[in-house]
Amino acid sequence: MTNCEKAIEILQRTHDGDDLAPQHLNLVELAVNDMVTEVGQAAFEQLYRQITGGTYVQPWYHDIENLRKDHHGYVYWKEIQVDHYSFDKYEDAQEAALELADRCRTLEMVGVPVSTAHQAWWFDEIVSAVTSS
Secondary structure (H helix, E strand, C coil): CHHHHHHHHHHHHCCCCCCCCCCHHHHHHHHCCCCHHHHHHHHHHHHHHHHHHCCCCCHHHHHHEEEEECCEEEEEEEEEEEEEEECCCHHHHHHHHHHHHHHHHHHHHHCCCHHHHHHHHCHHHHHHHHHHH
16 A cells, blocks of 8 residues: 555545644655655554554644644644644744643633633633632
């Protein structure tokens, strides 16, 4: 089976790649265009086995549990959209992701539903209200 045939199957099984992590969709593209190294080819084969075997799970964004990012820049905490961003530097993205995860955990800890509004716009007020009680 060629890389193109495997890529077609991967895309068919993942809603045209929407259910893939961005880096895995990029890997599929590189494999189709015959631009993968030996290590990349092995990763592509592993991805193919995971997809066809039904064991694929998207990795956490920046290895932060419960945090994922889609192809459009939306960031999710436990499948709830909580932010949207992109960064040129990996370090900036990681720092923002760590802060976002801390905010989401804090909201959960004080019993406030996690949402974009609560973590981005009302976070300081929520934390102040809870800590002053």
